[in-house]
Structure formats: structure tokens, C-alpha cells
Amino acid sequence: MRTLRLAGLVWPPLAIVAAVVLGWHLLVVGLDVSPFVAPTPGQVAAAVGDNLPVIVDNTWTTLAEAGLGLLMGNVAAVLVAVLFCYVRRLRELFFPMLLALQAVPIIAVAPILILWLGPGLMSKAVLGAFITFPITLVSLAKGFESCPREVTELLYSLKASKRQEILLALAPSALPMFMAALKLGASTAVLAALAAEYVGAQHGLGFLIQDAQTRLEVPLMWGVVLVVMAVGVLAYALFAALERALPAETTTAARAR
């Protein structure tokens, strides 16, 4: 019964994907489109198959950049969020700025970062950290805020230390929003890595796309672009799965949102 329901959920989007791939093939073949403009799905698959080792190699580079960026951004965000708990004044002063920072195109500093840190791993990771930092920090701050008043008041009357308050009350109530921020941050970190690779890199999927572009290997370019999309989706899915693996009561609030 459960598999039947799952099948009912899965077939409509799969049908769309199949229709898109089929339509793509028919359009390219039917209109006799030049392979430089749009290759057929078969050509793309063949190009990916032929270059699999190179693609896998460069995927690891992009994943490492995105992963390190996500890690640095989130560690920094957790530290600052805790600091905000201890010094309320700082939070009041800088929170509106952080909200604005979330909306601002931080990605535009990528060329500057590459100038500072060189075209290697670090410039991409730092860009990813810059971009994921405000996402997580704002989520954590809002999550801390969502802690029920009665709980903090109880802890206060029990003379709990600030550390106990954070560990016992604030952190658990911030967990759902933190997981949501991680999900969003994971795909954003991939985006940041890719964008920075476009600006200057010697490895990575973004580099591979541009390399294929200059060599006019259009099917390979399409293939790598599809791989990049898959990496972004998988990064998101990984943290979505992690969120589901957490005990239900900690994440129901986030699901309802």
C-alpha cells in the first residue's frame, strides 16, 4: 500500500521529466538544430560517459569548496549567535544589518576574493562562508527567539547559567530553523562555488564548463551543467534527509512552516 502511494507521488514529476527529455530530443532532431547550439540528450549522455573520470574529479573539487564554505560559514554563525545571547546590545545593533546582508548580492565580491586568496580552493570556500553565514545566523537568532517564554523564565527562576539556558532551551528550539538554514545553505554553497569558479579557477565543475565552452565541446558542456544541477539538488536532499532523521518533535515546527 505504501509503495503504491509512493508510486502515485513519483510518477507525475517523472512523466514531466521524460516528456521534457523526449521533447528536447525531437526538437533538436526535427528542427535539425546545429549540435553547437543544442546537442541531443543521447549526445550529452555519451559526452558524460566519455569524460566520466574528469567530471568526477572536478565534482570533488566543487564539493570540497562548497562543503568547506558551508562548514566555515555555519561555525562562524553559531559562534556569533551564541555571542549575541551573551551580549544583547550587539544583537540589537547588528541584527538589522544582518537582515540586509542576507538580501545583498555578496556574490559580487567573488572577483575581489580571488584577487586576495588566489584561484584555489580557499577563495571559493570563503565566498561560500560569506554567503551561508547570514542565512544561518538569522535563522539561529529567530530560532532562539522562538523559545517559549515559560521555559526561559523557568530556567531563570532555577538560576540556570547562560550556558545551561543556551544548551537546554534555546538550542533545541532553534534546531528546526537551523536545519532549514543548512538545507538552503548547502545548495547556496554549491552556487557560490560555481559562481567563483566562473571568475577564476583551474579546477571544479565551473572551470570544466568554461573549458568545454572554449573548446566548443557543447555536449560535454551540457553534461557538466546537468551534473552541477544534480550536485546542488543532492546537497539539498542530503540535509533534507538529515532533517527527517531527527526526532519528529524537533522538526515538526519547521515542517509546518
Add this chain to the structure above:
Amino acid sequence: MTASLRQAGQFLLAVLLVGLAWQLVSGLGLVKVYVLPPPLDVLRAFADNRPTITHHALVTLWTSLAGLALGTVLAALAALGMAYSGLLHRAFRPLVVMLSACPIIGVIPILVVAFGDGYGPRVAVAAVASFIVTALYLVNGLSRTDALADELMHSLNASAWQRLRMVQSFSAVPYLMAALKLSVSTCVIQAIVAEWISGTSGLGYLVQFAGYSFRIDVMWAAVLTAVVITLGLLGILALVESLVFPWAVAEGRSL
């Protein structure tokens, strides 16, 4: 009102503090000028290159706005389709969620090879990015109607169009405004990244070009211009919201 004034004051204070720290750090030579020029140098670079920066800023602004408009219209159509047909909803929603995790800028080189490096590809990626956000939000907004109003419409035998016009459009407005606010920054980001890769104009191009010629002050001026554009557009949106849909402001905050 006083609360928002206070917030604005705090925001300005924080910006001033950061600017002051920046000026001290780079002005006193703690970091090299080519790494981080002092903000006053950046302001001077902005003043000296105002015509150039304005030209590129306008290109980025129009690209983002065109993408925003196109994406929002398409998203409204898609959301209506998904709100009315359960099958369409089940078929497309997972795909749109998947698309939301995709780095859309990946397709820019493909579009450039296929269509040349004009405005088309840049507007297209900005449109796709805003489409994703707005479609997801609007589907939610159209379905989260007031239960009482729903029942009333049902007992009055209202048509689907009347339901849309009188009930659903109201529940959707806070979601639309929230989606637009997210889309604005996404569109500017997409436009800038597209300008890095293709084309000979726009703030993204200017940042790259200034980098090649080691004009770090111009680079920062261009980056800050992008920031100002985004914040300006967000401010306009907030103003429109509070003037046209004042009832949606409070609701939108809880989204």
C-alpha cells in the same frame, strides 16, 4: 512608526560603525590598500567614475527588473495552474522544489553559446530564479485561504473566478510580496553572475574589468553600488506594500 525609525537609526549606526572600523583598519595600513581600500577611497572612486558606474548600474538594474517581471508573470500563471489542478500540482511542485536547489547560473554558458552574449540569456536566468521563488510562494498563498471565507463562497455558489478574485487573491498578496522581496536580490545576483561570464556591460562586468586593471577601489565601488541597488529596490517594495496592501504587512512578517 517610532519602532521602525529606531530600527533605521540602529541600522545606520551599525553601518557607520562598520565603516569606521574599515576606515581605521585600512587607513592605518593594517592591511594593504590593494587588498582593502579605505571606504573614503572607494567613495572617491565612485565620485570620479560616476558616469561609468551609473551606466553599468542601469544595465544591471534593467536586466534584473526585466527578469523579475518575466519570472513573476510566469510564476503567477504556473501557480494558478497548480492551485486548480491537483495533478499539475503533484507533477510540477517537486520539480520546482528541485529547481530551487539547482545553481541556475550553471546554464549561462549554454545560453551564451546558443543565443550569443546579449541581454537575452541574462534576463532568462534572472527570470528563472525569480520564477522558482514566486511560484512556490504563490501556490502556498493561493491555497491558504481563510476557512470561513471559503465556506461562505461555497454556500453562495461562487464561481472559481469569483473565488480567485474575492478570496484567494487576498490570501496570496502577503506571499507575493514576500516572494518579490526574495526575488529582487536573487535577480540582481543572477544578473551580476551572468555579466561576469558574458557581455561587455553591467556591474558584474565592471567588477571583473576593474579587477583585471587592478582598480580595487572601483571594484569595491561597483560592489557597493550593487548593494545599494538591491536595498533600494527592497525599500521601494516595502513602501509599495505599506501603501497599497497595508493589511498584508503584518501577515507577511510571520511568513
